[in-house]
Amino acid sequence: MSLGLPHTFLGLDWSIFAQPAFDRSGTYFQFLLVGLQWTLIISVLGWAVAFVIGSIAGIMRTLPGRILPSIAAVYVEVFRNVPLLVQLFLWYFVMPELIPGIGMWFKQGLNPLLQQMVAAVLCLGFFTGARVAEQVRSGLGSLPRAQRAAGLALGLNLMQVYLLILLPVAYRIIIPTLTSEFLNIIKNSAVASTIGLVELSRQSQQLGEFTAHWYESFIAVTVLYAAINVAVMLAARYLERAARLPGLVGGHK
Amino acid sequence: MISIQDVSKWYGEFQVLRDCTTRVDKGEVVVVCGPSGSGKSTLIKCVNGLEPFQKGEIRIENVSVGDRRTNLPRLRARVGMVFQHFELFPHLTVMQNLTIAQRRVLKRNVRGATDKGLALLEAVGLKAHAQKYPAQLSGGQQQRVAIARALAMDPIAMLFDEPTSALDPEMIKEVLDVMVRLAQDGMTMMVVTHEMGFARRVAHRVIFMDQGRIVEDRPKDDFFKDPGTERAQQFLSKILAH
Numbered sequence: 237m238s239l240g241l242p243h244t245f246l247g248l249d250w251s252i253f254a255q256p257a258f259d260r261s262g263t264y265f266q267f268l269l270v271g272l273q274w275t276l277i278i279s280v281l282g283w284a285v286a287f288v289i290g291s292i293a294g295i296m297r298t299l300p301g302r303i304l305p306s307i308a309a310v311y312v313e314v315f316r317n318v319p320l321l322v323q324l325f326l327w328y329f330v331m332p333e334l335i336p337g338i339g340m341w342f343k344q345g346l347n348p349l350l351q352q353m354v355a356a357v358l359c360l361g362f363f364t365g366a367r368v369a370e371q372v373r374s375g376l377g378s379l380p381r382a383q384r385a386a387g388l389a390l391g392l393n394l395m396q397v398y399l400l401i402l403l404p405v406a407y408r409i410i411i412p413t414l415t416s417e418f419l420n421i422i423k424n425s426a427v428a429s430t431i432g433l434v435e436l437s438r439q440s441q442q443l444g445e446f447t448a449h450w451y452e453s454f455i456a457v458t459v460l461y462a463a464i465n466v467a468v469m470l471a472a473r474y475l476e477r478a479a480r481l482p483g484l485v486g487g488h489k
Numbered sequence: 490m491i492s493i494q495d496v497s498k499w500y501g502e503f504q505v506l507r508d509c510t511t512r513v514d515k516g517e518v519v520v521v522c523g524p525s526g527s528g529k530s531t532l533i534k535c536v537n538g539l540e541p542f543q544k545g546e547i548r549i550e551n552v553s554v555g556d557r558r559t560n561l562p563r564l565r566a567r568v569g570m571v572f573q574h575f576e577l578f579p580h581l582t583v584m585q586n587l588t589i590a591q592r593r594v595l596k597r598n599v600r601g602a603t604d605k606g607l608a609l610l611e612a613v614g615l616k617a618h619a620q621k622y623p624a625q626l627s628g629g630q631q632q633r634v635a636i637a638r639a640l641a642m643d644p645i646a647m648l649f650d651e652p653t654s655a656l657d658p659e660m661i662k663e664v665l666d667v668m669v670r671l672a673q674d675g676m677t678m679m680v681v682t683h684e685m686g687f688a689r690r691v692a693h694r695v696i697f698m699d700q701g702r703i704v705e706d707r708p709k710d711d712f713f714k715d716p717g718t719e720r721a722q723q724f725l726s727k728i729l730a731h
């Protein structure tokens with residue numbers, strides 16, 4: 237690898253990253269980057285799904301009445317407690333069989349890589365969404381109850397009260413816990429390797445198998461995951477600072 | 490203006506309000522007092538439909554609050570409410586707190602809403618603070634902003650739920666002064682408070698509640714001369730003691 241490092245460093249041979257990969261797609265370094273790219277894609281898309289579904293479910297849990305909060309509660313319990321691996325197999329193998337129309341599209345309209353991606357994104361999204369729902373609910377729950385009354389008393393409807401008043405504050409409060417959920421989804425995205433998606437952990441696994449340079453492979457992949465984490469944490473810190481409200485230490489009361 | 494007729498409310502088995510009947514006429518200031526847990530807040534929240542009630546009827550300018558067909562947001566937009574803990578929106582500046590409902594509910598344009606906001610901030614002596622956030626203000630200032638926020642909707646009546654009881658003594662006066670001026674300007678007001686000085690100055694009637702019942706409901710002078718029931722006498726002497 238042309239990083240100016242000696243080929244042997246820490247007693248390991250780093251030149252393997254400059255060698256062509258077994259599948260002739262490029263060097264092993266590029267091979268790992270492909271994995272990194274898929275890890276980021278399914279994590280970010282999964283997060284988008286998780287954020288939307290988690291917010292809706294979290295909001296539903298705080299609504300008046302019985303039905304909507306119960307539906308959301310069932311969703312949270314199911315998706316939080318069934319092991320992620322099982323959920324992935326359900327999305328990938330079982331769902332296409334259960335839902336004929338969409339299943340057909342899934343099996344015939346998508347190439348294998350896209351099938352893996354869709355299943356992984358939905359799996360990570362719904363699993364993480366259940367956890368996001370709990371954060372959103374607790375964020376909303378930590379606001380003074382009279383905030384909702386104050387919004388309603390001004391003539392805003394319930395939807396406006398949530399969108400304009402409660403959520404902007406609740407999200408600020410839960411930025412730290414949402415950040416750790418985002419880090420979790422990156423970590424959890426490795427589960428997609430079990431259905432063959434060529435994300436980062438699977439690429440490093442294959443690299444090890446084909447070159448027998450296990451140590452180099454694992455160290456490289458660890459560094460890449462760590463780099464993502466650092467980047468996410470820096471971004472989160474920036475976001476937190478940008479969202480901080482003047483006069484409130486830590487951003488909320 | 491506001492008529493409350495035989496209103497009863499339960500939280501499960503527990504009856505919070507028992508056959509409450511009273512009225513607040515246009516331009517009238519009615520002070521509601523009573524021991525903790527007697528149902529004052531609940532009654533006032535029923536008036537603008539923030540709490541549902543199971544029996545009786547509340548009408549505001551002949552619109553029935555409890556009627557399922559009533560457009561509650563529209564009704565609430567015409568009745569201002571001020572809370573014990575101000576309940577300003579912490580992520581909005583003072584000015585945004587004053588304009589958000591004007592814009593979203595009354596559909597006023599930015600210019601109109603801002604002008605209205607500035608005029609009201611001036612009236613409560615806080616024009617210089619328009620661009621600050623609530624947490625940068627003292628409690629008394631926040632409560633004055635909250636009053637201005639409610640007034641920005643051009644309400645036909647104002648409800649207050651213990652507006653000064655979360656304030657340090659030195660800030661109570663600045664808020665009461667605003668309320669007194671409002672009363673003298675002829676605003677229809679229903680005020681839950683234990684500030685008997687305020688009641689003496691501007692109230693027309695005083696309501697005393699106990700255990701969910703309206704026990705006393707009479708003209709201010711009568712009430713202070715002779716609180717009637719023993720319960721009201723005890724209560725009055727207790728709060729006048731400090």
Ligand SMILES: Nc1ncnc2c1ncn2[C@@H]1O[C@H](COP(=O)(O)OP(=O)(O)OP(=O)(O)O)[C@@H](O)[C@H]1O
Pocket residue numbers: 500503505523524525526527528529530531532
């Ligand atoms: N959401 C609720 N669920 C059950 N009980 C409630 C609820 N809200 C209030 N209560 C009860 O109803 C009674 C009346 O409450 P309310 O807040 O109206 O009293 P209050 O006169 O305003 O008292 P305070 O002076 O302490 O504000 C109290 O006994 C209270 O415990």
Ligand SMILES: [Mg+2]
Pocket residue numbers: 529530531650651
């Ligand atoms: Mg109360």
